[in-house]
Amino acid sequence: MRLIRLxxxxxxxxxxxxxxxxxPFSAILSLATVILLLTVGLNFGIDFKGGTLMELQxxxxxxxxxxxxxxxxxxxxGEVEVQEFGSAGGISLRFAIQSGGEAAQSAVVQKARxxxxxxxxxxxxETVGPRVSGELVQSGTIGIILAVIAVLFYLWFxxxxxxxxxAIIGTLHDIVLTLGFFVxxxxxxxxxxxxxxxxxxxxxxxxxxxxxxxxxxxxxxxKTMPSVELLNLxxxxxxxxxxxxxxxxxxxxxxLVMFGGRAIEGFAQVMLxxxxxxTYSAIFISSPMLIYIGLRGSEAARTVGGKVAPxx
Amino acid sequence: xxxxxKSKIIFTMGIIVIGLLLAVPSMMSREQRLSxxxxxxxxxxxxxxxxxxxxxxxxxxxxxxxxxxxDVQDLMxxxxxxxxxxxxxxxxETRVSPAxxxxxxxxGAQIRVPDVAERDRVLPKxxxxxxxxxxxxxxQGGSRDLDVAVTPDGLITLTYSEAGVNEKVxxxxxxxIEVIRRRIDVTGxxxxxxxxxxxxxxxxxxxxxxxxxxxxxxxxxxxKLEFRLLAQPxxxxxxxxxxxxxxxxxxxxxxxxxxxxxxxVDAQPAFDSRTQxxxxxxxxxxxxxxxxxxxxxEAIGRxxxxxxxxxxxxxxxxxxxxxxxxxxxxxxxxxxQVNDLSILLRAGALPAKLTIVEExxxxxxxxxxxxxxxxxxxxxxxxxxxxxxxxxYGLFGLFANIAxxxxxxLIFGLMSxxxxxxxxxxxxxxxxxxxxxxxSNVLIYERIREEFRSxxxxxxxxxxxxxxxxxxxxxSNSTMAIAAVILFFLGSGPVRGFxxxxxxxxxxxxxxAVTLTRMMIALxxxxxxxxxxxx
Numbered sequence: 001m002r003l004i005r006l007x008x009x010x011x012x013x014x015x016x017x018x019x020x021x022x023x024p025f026s027a028i029l030s031l032a033t034v035i036l037l038l039t040v041g042l043n044f045g046i047d048f049k050g051g052t053l054m055e056l057q058x059x060x061x062x063x064x065x066x067x068x069x070x071x072x073x074x075x076x077x078g079e080v081e082v083q084e085f086g087s088a089g090g091i092s093l094r095f096a097i098q099s100g101g102e103a104a105q106s107a108v109v110q111k112a113r114x115x116x117x118x119x120x121x122x123x124x125x126e127t128v129g130p131r132v133s134g135e136l137v138q139s140g141t142i143g144i145i146l147a148v149i150a151v152l153f154y155l156w157f158x159x160x161x162x163x164x165x166x167a168i169i170g171t172l173h174d175i176v177l178t179l180g181f182f183v184x185x186x187x188x189x190x191x192x193x194x195x196x197x198x199x200x201x202x203x204x205x206x207x208x209x210x211x212x213x214x215x216x217x218x219x220x221x222x223k224t225m226p227s228v229e230l231l232n233l234x235x236x237x238x239x240x241x242x243x244x245x246x247x248x249x250x251x252x253x254x255x256l257v258m259f260g261g262r263a264i265e266g267f268a269q270v271m272l273x274x275x276x277x278x279t280y281s282a283i284f285i286s287s288p289m290l291i292y293i294g295l296r297g298s299e300a301a302r303t304v305g306g307k308v309a310p311x312x
Numbered sequence: 313x314x315x316x317x318k319s320k321i322i323f324t325m326g327i328i329v330i331g332l333l334l335a336v337p338s339m340m341s342r343e344q345r346l347s348x349x350x351x352x353x354x355x356x357x358x359x360x361x362x363x364x365x366x367x368x369x370x371x372x373x374x375x376x377x378x379x380x381x382x383d384v385q386d387l388m389x390x391x392x393x394x395x396x397x398x399x400x401x402x403x404x405e406t407r408v409s410p411a412x413x414x415x416x417x418x419x420g421a422q423i424r425v426p427d428v429a430e431r432d433r434v435l436p437k438x439x440x441x442x443x444x445x446x447x448x449x450x451x452q453g454g455s456r457d458l459d460v461a462v463t464p465d466g467l468i469t470l471t472y473s474e475a476g477v478n479e480k481v482x483x484x485x486x487x488x489i490e491v492i493r494r495r496i497d498v499t500g501x502x503x504x505x506x507x508x509x510x511x512x513x514x515x516x517x518x519x520x521x522x523x524x525x526x527x528x529x530x531x532x533x534x535x536k537l538e539f540r541l542l543a544q545p546x547x548x549x550x551x552x553x554x555x556x557x558x559x560x561x562x563x564x565x566x567x568x569x570x571x572x573x574x575x576x577v578d579a580q581p582a583f584d585s586r587t588q589x590x591x592x593x594x595x596x597x598x599x600x601x602x603x604x605x606x607x608x609x610e611a612i613g614r615x616x617x618x619x620x621x622x623x624x625x626x627x628x629x630x631x632x633x634x635x636x637x638x639x640x641x642x643x644x645x646x647x648x649q650v651n652d653l654s655i656l657l658r659a660g661a662l663p664a665k666l667t668i669v670e671e672x673x674x675x676x677x678x679x680x681x682x683x684x685x686x687x688x689x690x691x692x693x694x695x696x697x698x699x700x701x702x703x704x705y706g707l708f709g710l711f712a713n714i715a716x717x718x719x720x721x722l723i724f725g726l727m728s729x730x731x732x733x734x735x736x737x738x739x740x741x742x743x744x745x746x747x748x749x750x751x752s753n754v755l756i757y758e759r760i761r762e763e764f765r766s767x768x769x770x771x772x773x774x775x776x777x778x779x780x781x782x783x784x785x786x787x788s789n790s791t792m793a794i795a796a797v798i799l800f801f802l803g804s805g806p807v808r809g810f811x812x813x814x815x816x817x818x819x820x821x822x823x824x825a826v827t828l829t830r831m832m833i834a835l836x837x838x839x840x841x842x843x844x845x846x847x
Contacts, residue, residue, distance in 0.1 A: 003704070004703045004704045005704075006704075009761075009765065105668075105671075106668060106671075110525065113523065122523075122673070123674070123675040123677060123678040124672075124674050124675065124678055126671070127668075127671040127672075128670050129670060131381070131669055132379065132669045139802050143798055143799065143802035143803075146798050146802075147794065147795050147798045147799075150794045151791055151794050151795070154791060191806075191807045192737055192806070194802075194803070195737060195807045195810050195811070198798065198799045199744070199795065199799075199814070201795045202791055202792035202795035203748075203792070205788075205791035205795075206748075206751070206788040206789075206791055209784070209787045210755070210787075210788055213783065213784040217780075237762070240758050241754050241755055241758040244704065244754040244758070245750075245751045245754050248697050248700060248701070248748075248750050248751070248754070249744070249747035249748055250747070251693065251696040251697055251700060251747060252743050252744060252746045252747030253743075253744065255689045255690075255696055256689045256693065256740060256743050256744075258692070259685055259689040259692055260685055260686065260689040260739075260743070261681060261685030261686070263736055264685070264736060264740045267737065268740065271744065
């Protein structure tokens with residue numbers, strides 16, 4: 001009755017061997033991301049940079065980008081980004097933050113409404129002042145750091161220290177590479193992006209935890225098995241589940257990318273990328289990392305001592 | 313064993329049925345809900361029928377979101393001016409004249425009283441101005457809103473303490489919320505939501521509002537109305553205030569306020585019967601009428617300045633004593649201006665200037681498009697996952713699919729009773745949980761398979777599969793939940809909507825993917841007595 005089998009039963013694939021490729025590969029990517037973050041930087045949206053975002057829809061169905069850009073640049077409100085977007089007739093305008101305090105931001109909107117109101121519908125108008133954007137940057141950063149710390153404590157509590165460290169390295173890896181995705185694709189980085197990163201943190205740990213749960217179980221069952229073999233067995237045992245979950249999650253995200261509309265599309269693309277990265281890092285980064293952190297050293301000594309009941 | 317007690321089955325099914333029923337109103341339109349309620353026979357108590365539908369966020373419904381901040385500097389300016397007036401009254405009462413008058417500082421006031429006897433007279437009175445903060449019962453260390461300090465050479469400094477300023481801000485926010493509500497109510501806007509946010513901010517959300525310009529105009533003005541006399545030449549205690557109609561021209565106005573806007577009981581737009589000019593007619597309460605009457609009696613022939621937000625609107629000469637408690641404000645206004653002004657005067661003055669620090673407006677068309685897109689994505693994701701699960705696990709996949717549909721229904725049901733707001737990122741969250749909810753089923757099924765292939769009997773394999781997978785399910789969902797909870801406390805508006813969906817999704821997945829699936833498998837096993845797994 002089973003129509004699909006994505007992963008063979010009783011696989012004995014040597015995943016650990018790949019660490020010779022995956023470690024340098026991820027190290028280079030992470031380094032490149034950090035360099036890109038420092039040089040090119042993220043494309044911060046108005047949530048974090050402040051400013052005004054407007055989405056206009058041409059009443060006639062045809063947008064004249066050049067004309068709108070010309071008019072907007074003539075406002076004298078500094079630099080303005082004008083882009084076509086979505087279905088026919090959509091234009092987005094992004095004005096930088098205006099000097100002259102919070103009230104000055106409103107003038108931009110009023111001017112645009114007066115100028116374009118006759119030919120365009122204003123579908124979305126967002127203005128974020130300098131103070132709020134500063135706070136959002138702060139709370140976004142704090143949130144991600146807090147999430148990593150909170151999860152580290154949870155893992156420490158539930159697992160052994162070595163496993164917790166391995167999981168956190170994998171998670172940090174995923175966060176960095178997700179930021180790299182933002183830099184390269186020039187996706188706008190806003191509050192929703194923070195939500196995406198936190199969800200990726202959750203998913204990344206979810207993946208790692210499932211493998212490590214098995215590692216812990218096997219460690220207790222096979223007390224003398226070498227680390228490499230043990231980790232390989234853990235991954236092979238959980239591989240069919242890993243693939244299944246990655247596919248179902250990817251399928252639902254695919255639905256979002258295809259039909260979710262412009263506002264969600266970006267979020268879904270980042271998440272889709274995140275699912276791939278998280279699955280990769282759980283298998284090829286977090287697990288082989290344990291070989292170096294020393295899986296057996298402390299763990300074997302502690303569990304053999306009789307703290308944990310032997311498997312039946 | 314794979315046995316469920318009857319009571320446990322009834323209990324679980326009960327929760328699920330109630331949860332799903334709660335989701336029903338959200339699936340109906342408003343008209344359908346109302347007509348359904350009307351069609352019910354009279355003996356059905358109304359509380360029995362779920363009627364709450366999910367609240368849609370402004371990003372789905374369309375509308376305006378305006379975040380205002382109390383201008384603390386402006387508030388303290390008003391407070392220090394009031395403090396100066398209080399100090400002046402005390403000095404007059406104690407017949408003390410300080411060297412160099414009263415200095416207003418950014419956080420208070422100071423006077424210099426070199427004479428020790430005079431200082432001893434005035435100090436206790438000044439100390440009375442300081443109010444204790446918080447309730448004495450809670451004993452907040454006896455902190456007071458105003459600190460009074462004296463140097464040996466006689467400089468008396470009155471400063472609002474940090475706690476004092478915070479208390480003033482807190483009260484200002486409370487007052488401002490009341491004033492804003494009155495101002496918005498007059499415009500006839502439907503269901504505005506006005507909430508305090510943080511220490512010094514107010515969030516105003518108005519569903520359906522397309523252009524918040526008028527709203528901003530109504531909220532952006534303090535509307536502090538004062539009646540003061542124009543100062544005579546050489547008078548002390550004078551403010552130089554700008555004239556409204558004459559740019560750059562300033563006139564001297566006495567600092568003493570005869571009556572202010574808080575003594576108004578009514579203000580209405582009208583037309584002057586002679587000039588046909590738009591004006592505002594107002595009436596004072598008894599106290600205001602008395603003061604106004606007395607002042608105008610004493611000052612016949614002098615010009616009376618009508619000051620709005622520190623700007624002289626007009627300064628008509630007092631022809632005769634005005635004792636009726638009524639009057640009018642004119643100043644070459646447009647009809648719209650007198651309408652707005654009378655709304656503002658009726659609603660009262662804001663305790664301080666409010667600045668707009670964030671504004672987000674979504675047109676209703678875009679909101680509707682987002683809902684349609686979200687629905688489509690939800691259906692497609694469900695179909696994808698359902699087909700895939702069935703193809704992979706056959707009958708067990710079908711069980712997982714039933715659990716999945718119940719799971720989504722329960723999220724809606726929970727959101728309805730919790731009155732949580734569904735936002736666009738929230739919809740994304742629902743679609744995402746469709747993918748992740750089956751993870752628990754996958755964990756269980758893969759484990760059952762493994763146990764069965766290692767030689768266990770059916771019952772034993774199923775049992776072990778559920779038991780062993782459970783710890784993993786808890787661990788993996790907990791890590792997800794930690795991230796979601798942090799997001800909830802961190803985010804606001806739409807992003808918070810995502811976190812809510814995610815947290816609820818994690819809760820319901822344990823009930824549906826674990827308990828409900830297990831029940832279905834147990835029943836199947838008892839009826840069919842299969843010898844092998846269907847996948």
